[in-house]
Amino acid sequence: MSDPRASVAPRRHLLSVADLVRDDVERMLDTASSLAASLDREMKKLPTLRGRTVVNLFYESSTRTLASFELAAKRLSADTMSIRSTGSSVDKGESLKDTALTLAAYDPDVIVVRHPSIGAPQLVARLTDAHVVNAGDGKHQHPTQALLDLYTIREAIGRLDGVRVAIVGDVLHSRVARSLVQALALVGAETVLVGPPTLVPRGMEGLGCEVSHDISATGDADVVYVLRMQRERMGEAFVPSLREYTALYGITPARVRPGQVVMHPGPMNRGVEIDPRVADSAQALVTDQVRAGLVVRMAVLYDVLTVGPVEARERAAIA
Amino acid sequence: MTLVARNGRSDSLTLEGRVVAPAQGIDESLRITVEEGVIARIEPAEVARTVVAPAFVDPHVHLRTPGREDEETIRSGTEAAAAGGYCAILGMPNTDPVVDSASVLGALVERARDEAVVPTGFMAAISKGQAGEELTEMAELAAAGAAAFTDDGRPVVSAGLMRRALQYSGLTDLRLALHCEEPSLSRGGHAHDGVVAAELGIGPYPSTAESVMVERDLSLAAAEGRRIHLMHLSARESVAALDAALARGAHATGEVTPHHLVLTDDAVRSLDPNTKMNPPLRSADDREALRDALRRGAVSCVATDHAPHARHEKEVPFEEAPFGVTGLETAFAALHTHLVVPGVVSLETLLERMSAGPARAFGFEEPRIEVGARANLVALDLDAEWTVTEDGFRSLSANSWLLGETLRGRVVKTIADGRLVFGE
Numbered sequence: 215m216s217d218p219r220a221s222v223a224p225r226r227h228l229l230s231v232a233d234l235v236r237d238d239v240e241r242m243l244d245t246a247s248s249l250a251a252s253l254d255r256e257m258k259k260l261p262t263l264r265g266r267t268v269v270n271l272f273y274e275s276s277t278r279t280l281a282s283f284e285l286a287a288k289r290l291s292a293d294t295m296s297i298r299s300t301g302s303s304v305d306k307g308e309s310l311k312d313t314a315l316t317l318a319a320y321d322p323d324v325i326v327v328r329h330p331s332i333g334a335p336q337l338v339a340r341l342t343d344a345h346v347v348n349a350g351d352g353k354h355q356h357p358t359q360a361l362l363d364l365y366t367i368r369e370a371i372g373r374l375d376g377v378r379v380a381i382v383g384d385v386l387h388s389r390v391a392r393s394l395v396q397a398l399a400l401v402g403a404e405t406v407l408v409g410p411p412t413l414v415p416r417g418m419e420g421l422g423c424e425v426s427h428d429i430s431a432t433g434d435a436d437v438v439y440v441l442r443m444q445r446e447r448m449g450e451a452f453v454p455s456l457r458e459y460t461a462l463y464g465i466t467p468a469r470v471r472p473g474q475v476v477m478h479p480g481p482m483n484r485g486v487e488i489d490p491r492v493a494d495s496a497q498a499l500v501t502d503q504v505r506a507g508l509v510v511r512m513a514v515l516y517d518v519l520t521v522g523p524v525e526a527r528e529r530a531a532i533a
Numbered sequence: 534m535t536l537v538a539r540n541g542r543s544d545s546l547t548l549e550g551r552v553v554a555p556a557q558g559i560d561e562s563l564r565i566t567v568e569e570g571v572i573a574r575i576e577p578a579e580v581a582r583t584v585v586a587p588a589f590v591d592p593h594v595h596l597r598t599p600g601r602e603d604e605e606t607i608r609s610g611t612e613a614a615a616a617g618g619y620c621a622i623l624g625m626p627n628t629d630p631v632v633d634s635a636s637v638l639g640a641l642v643e644r645a646r647d648e649a650v651v652p653t654g655f656m657a658a659i660s661k662g663q664a665g666e667e668l669t670e671m672a673e674l675a676a677a678g679a680a681a682f683t684d685d686g687r688p689v690v691s692a693g694l695m696r697r698a699l700q701y702s703g704l705t706d707l708r709l710a711l712h713c714e715e716p717s718l719s720r721g722g723h724a725h726d727g728v729v730a731a732e733l734g735i736g737p738y739p740s741t742a743e744s745v746m747v748e749r750d751l752s753l754a755a756a757e758g759r760r761i762h763l764m765h766l767s768a769r770e771s772v773a774a775l776d777a778a779l780a781r782g783a784h785a786t787g788e789v790t791p792h793h794l795v796l797t798d799d800a801v802r803s804l805d806p807n808t809k810m811n812p813p814l815r816s817a818d819d820r821e822a823l824r825d826a827l828r829r830g831a832v833s834c835v836a837t838d839h840a841p842h843a844r845h846e847k848e849v850p851f852e853e854a855p856f857g858v859t860g861l862e863t864a865f866a867a868l869h870t871h872l873v874v875p876g877v878v879s880l881e882t883l884l885e886r887m888s889a890g891p892a893r894a895f896g897f898e899e900p901r902i903e904v905g906a907r908a909n910l911v912a913l914d915l916d917a918e919w920t921v922t923e924d925g926f927r928s929l930s931a932n933s934w935l936l937g938e939t940l941r942g943r944v945v946k947t948i949a950d951g952r953l954v955f956g957e
Contacts, residue, residue: 311848331850332735333804352852353734392734417731 227339227346228514230355231396238517239400243365245513246506253289253509262516263292269322270296271313271338272349273304273329278480278504279349279358283326286511292323310334311341318342324515327351345518353389359479360393362510364401366503367437370475375402380432381423382408382463383441383487386415386452390479391441395421406431409441409463412452429463433471440465440478443487456486467491475499534707534897535678536621536652537645538611543570543951548912550583554902555881556889567908570951575904586884587900588620588911588947590891591861592710592788593685593764593836596653598644599637600629604930605841607641608648613839613861613928615650618911620900620949621892622651622861626658627686633658633669635677642678651949654680654897656710659698665690668701675705681895683710685764688746690716695750699757708895709754710762713746713771714812723852725798725815733802735852738813744770751778751785760784762894765838767793767812769822776831786894788836789823791864792934795871796820800934806847806854807934810838828878833890835883837864841930858934862926867935869915869942880915912946912956919943 227233252260268287272280280296287294297317299305304313310329317325318341325344327335332352339346350356368374379398385391385407398405399422406424407414408431419425432438443459453459466489470476476488476498484490492498545568552563552575564578565585591614597605605613607624614622624641626632632641638657645653657679661667663686671682682702689695689711702709722738724730730737747763751774754761766772766787775787792810797817800808808814826832840857847854860867865887872878892899900909921935946956 309845309849311845329850331852332733333851336804337848337850351850353736355734387734389734392732415726415731415737417728420728421732 226518228357228518229335229348231357231360231393236400242361242513242517245516246365246509249512250509259289261291263290266292266323268292268294268324269317270326273299276328282507282511286508286515290512314338314341350389353387356389356393358511358514359390360397362506363394364397365506365510366499370499377403378435379403379437379439380406380408380435381439384413384443385409386413388441395423438474438476440488443483460486465492534654534680536654537642538649538652539647541952544953545569548585549578550581550585552585553884554587555885570908572904572906572908584913584915586911587888587902588909589618589887591619591622591837592834592891592895594622594624594839596624597841604843607645609929611650611653615947615954616927617861618865618944618947619651620909623654623656623680625685626656631658631663633661635673638674638677650954656681656683659684659689663687668698671702672704675707681708681710685712688712688714696753699754699759708760708762710764711750712764713743715742715746718742724801725813727798727816729798729801740768740770743768743812744774747771748774755783763787765790767815769819772822772826787832788834789827789832790836790838791860791867793823795867804851806851807858807932809854809856810858811856824877827886828882834894835887837861841928842932847932858932859928859930863935865944866940866942870940874941908948908951910948911944914945915942917943
């Protein structure tokens with residue numbers, strides 16, 4: 215017997231990597247590549263989304279995600295505005311529902327949502343007619359981060375199929391890890407999660423990856439993907455000290471072999487999860503990731519407004 | 534203990550159908566004549582589509598009164614109970630104010646005399662304010678008619694206070710009904726600590742948060758020689774602990790909810806706040822252990838844990854939503870559809886666990902079908918199909934996990950303490 219409420223059909227949104235198929239991912243990455251080429255070649259701005267409105271609704275602090283979504287919308291000639299929870303009616307206790315309905319009254323084409331709670335973008339998608347892009351919800355998903363990471367890996371290594379990625383650190387609290395593991399599985403890459411047992415939840419294998427508690431498991435990886443170690447986790451006794459964490463799992467020059475690339479979603483804690491010598495080395499792709507963020511988010515805005523992940527899948531199903 | 538309903542005349546009527554009273558070994562076509570609220574005659578009858586059974590007893594209902602009358606009142610909650618086939622329900626004390634004094638309890642009992650459509654009992658708190666620090670005045674609460682003691686909604690965190698509660702409640706003949714949750718394990722938890730929570734990144738609430746407290750409380754109760762009732766069991770480990778205690782001769786009973794019997798944590802993938810309960814929906818393996826325990830009778834009660842919530846409080850992201858779902862009006866139909874129709878649990882077992890089981894667990898008179906007994910009867914149409922909709926509830930709240938689902942089997946008539954309270 216199937217559970218009656220186990221699925222919610224998404225439409226025209228980018229809410230979770232779990233809603234995507236491989237074709238969706240490859241189409242968006244290809245769009246990002248051609249956008250990057252045309253931006254390099256001609257001009258900084260394309261007319262593609264002229265007359266469209268993109269609203270960024272951010273309930274959490276963010277530098278790179280908000281900046282790149284704003285810039286992505288502008289580079290595509292869309293009108294854009296950003297609402298932050300501080301300094302808006304959210305401060306006055308307005309619910310997410312009422313804020314979403316208020317913004318929806320301006321008929322935005324896309325609402326980009328970042329929120330500390332899982333499911334907030336889904337709620338906005340249910341309540342409004344806009345296309346909704348998840349820019350991070352709780353510890354759940356951050357799909358555009360996963361896409362920009364795939365883009366960065368593909369640019370650096372030349373392929374995704376068969377690439378081996380070690381994701382190191384606090385998987386438990388990481389929406390980046392959850393989205394990336396699913397995305398890597400979609401494109402045929404292998405993933406191993408590395409971290410202390412308190413920070414790698416049991417059950418992650420279900421997403422199609424291996425789990426190790428030994429840092430030497432990064433040895434045969436093509437990519438070492440370092441997660442941010444949040445200092446407040448110490449107080450919750452997930453690790454006894456940052457010193458011990460760094461000793462066991464910190465990515466030092468000795469733990470990176472030639473030929474490997476190192477990635478980090480930012481913001482970095484230099485000297486904790488990543489040694490500054492690694493962060494500043496030629497093997498680190500951190501600024502490449504930021505640059506990829508812009509073209510990938512342009513591609514995502516274009517995609518939900520034109521093809522749409524689900525429409526494409528439905529078309530494939532009919533054909 | 535006092536069960537209270539509003540004053541009114543007893544009814545006279547006739548019910549005909551397949552009469553199924555498992556606790557009494559009855560399963561035959563009969564005509565039951567009720568005169569002035571009492572079963573006057575039971576005679577053979579033609580085979581009919583309707584099933585008639587002893588009406589249901591729900592030992593776990595949140596009536597939200599006093600304090601949140603926007604979510605439920607005694608009137609609306611007991612009307613919902615009547616529609617669900619119940620002839621008796623027990624209300625929980627985690628209201629505002631908490632039912633922790635004879636004056637609050639007395640006011641509720643008075644209100645029930647005006648409003649309760651179905652006989653209603655009220656549990657009182659174990660600790661003052663449910664704060665887990667000082668015992669309530671249990672003797673006075675018992676004298677004022679309390680049905681049992683519970684801090685439901687919260688655990689009794691201190692083992693020392695639990696031991697004292699077990700000892701002191703011996704002054705009364707009332708049971709302790711226990712919400713078993715170790716808060717240092719459940720803190721920040723919103724879904725079962727399993728594959729789904731790991732994949733979705735929802736704060737994990739492990740089975741052990743329940744089972745270590747179940748084991749603690751069974752151990753304390755055995756040492757004090759007291760009877761306890763374990764509320765809303767959800768985990769295989771808890772069932773195993775109850776089994777082991779029963780094998781040692783413990784006086785313990787347990788209840789399970791319809792949602793834990795039907796759903797698994799897979800339903801949480803929808804991120805629908807109506808799949809968020811405390812304890813959380815668990816794995817298919819846990820669900821199988823609960824079903825098995827219900828069949829065997831180790832868990833002898835179905836309890837709805839009917840927990841109404843205002844619409845705006847559930848229309849928020851999953852982790853911000855309060856725990857709990859409604860259940861009075863859908864319990865039988867949901868379990869008939871998902872357990873009886875596919876052959877997981879027999880109709881007889883379900884009817885017993887919804888009526889005689891809970892009545893026995895709390896020490897009140899079982900609804901019986903015999904001449905001279907007060908009529909507590911439910912008539913069921915097992916073939917009726919109906920769809921659960923937001924506007925179809927008598928409850929003031931509609932936070933049901935079954936919205937939109939089509940169920941098979943429906944309560945068509947409820948007679949509670951000799952009065953027709955639902956149906957025509």
